[in-house]
Amino acid sequence: MAKVSGPVPPLAPHVRAALAAALLAALASLGSARPKRVLVEPRAPSASSPSAMGPLAVCPPGALPDGDACVPFRRGDLDEGKALLAERNTHTDKRGRSQSYEQIPRQPDRPAAYEAYLFPIPTAPDEKLVVGGYDLHRDDQDQRRGAHLSAVGHGGVDVVARRGTPVRSLPLEHQEGDAEIRYAGALFGQTVVTSHTVRQGGRLRDYVVLHGHLDGIARGVAAGRVVKAGEQLGEVGDTGSEGLVHLHLEIRQVRDGVDVRALSGHDLADNARTVPVDPRNLLPLR
Numbered sequence: 589m590a591k592v593s594g595p596v597p598p599l600a601p602h603v604r605a606a607l608a609a610a611l612l613a614a615l616a617s618l619g620s621a622r623p624k625r626v627l628v629e630p631r632a633p634s635a636s637s638p639s640a641m642g643p644l645a646v647c648p649p650g651a652l653p654d655g656d657a658c659v660p661f662r663r664g665d666l667d668e669g670k671a672l673l674a675e676r677n678t679h680t681d682k683r684g685r686s687q688s689y690e691q692i693p694r695q696p697d698r699p700a701a702y703e704a705y706l707f708p709i710p711t712a713p714d715e716k717l718v719v720g721g722y723d724l725h726r727d728d729q730d731q732r733r734g735a736h737l738s739a740v741g742h743g744g745v746d747v748v749a750r751r752g753t754p755v756r757s758l759p760l761e762h763q764e765g766d767a768e769i770r771y772a773g774a775l776f777g778q779t780v781v782t783s784h785t786v787r788q789g790g791r792l793r794d795y796v797v798l799h800g801h802l803d804g805i806a807r808g809v810a811a812g813r814v815v816k817a818g819e820q821l822g823e824v825g826d827t828g829s830e831g832l833v834h835l836h837l838e839i840r841q842v843r844d845g846v847d848v849r850a851l852s853g854h855d856l857a858d859n860a861r862t863v864p865v866d867p868r869n870l871l872p873l874r
């Protein structure tokens with residue numbers, strides 16, 4: 589809402605009543621499931637514009653009167669996430685060279701326990717899910733190292749499940765609209781990648797979700813198709829990780845200026861185009 593600075597003259601009773609009515613209307617719209625968002629440009633104060641004591645504007649939903657102007661009503665974090673900013677970290681590759689990369693760590697207000705979140709596979713409430721978590725925020729020596737030293741760091745979460753368990757499209761926190769298939773094929777074994785538009789920090793951002801090591805890809809899943817929440821993408825398997833049946837789930841933020849619709853295959857996991865993000869920032873809470 590508008591900031592008021594300096595001494596404020598007392599409000600006339602009819603103005604107070606009108607302000608109270610507007611506030612009640614705003615609160616009522618806040619309580620509804622998903623009010624329409626109408627953005628109204630606030631008018632810059634000018635010498636010719638009436639003061640705050642002037643006639644109150646009749647404002648559309650999502651805006652409050654400020655004198656004769658309408659100011660967009662900020663709904664805060666109720667249906668909008670915070671901006672997620674990338675940080676730099678380094679790891680040492682197998683040749684001993686230090687490699688610098690970007691990643692988006694878990695935000696402090698998001699629970700650390702993976703069991704607090706929903707996943708694209710069915711999970712029981714008290715089930716211990718994750719065998720390998722996101723570790724790109726950790727010190728080099730604390731990052732996961734595979735059988736080959738080249739496998740340093742883990743930009744996703746590995747969830748163990750029975751072979752054949754359905755993997756279903758899961759909407760992200762603060763997602764707007766449906767997800768879209770960006771890629772279905774070889775990447776981390778057989779992989780389905782979906783893109784999701786999320787409202788964060790006052791703007792829309794694109795994210796991609798990689799579902800890796802699938803046993804198979806569901807019929808009809810192909811690049812460009814829209815997928816509704818809960819639609820099956822494939823089944824849990826061990827392609828590309830033979831003998832280790834699990835879902836590799838990785839979420840990546842699409843960089844500014846990159847058109848997610850133009851990305852396919854390895855480009856979707858390319859650090860120059862997308863940035864790995866701790867999935868706990870975007871998975872919905874149970």
Ligand SMILES: [Zn+2]
Nearest residue numbers: 744745746836
């Ligand atoms: Zn993994």
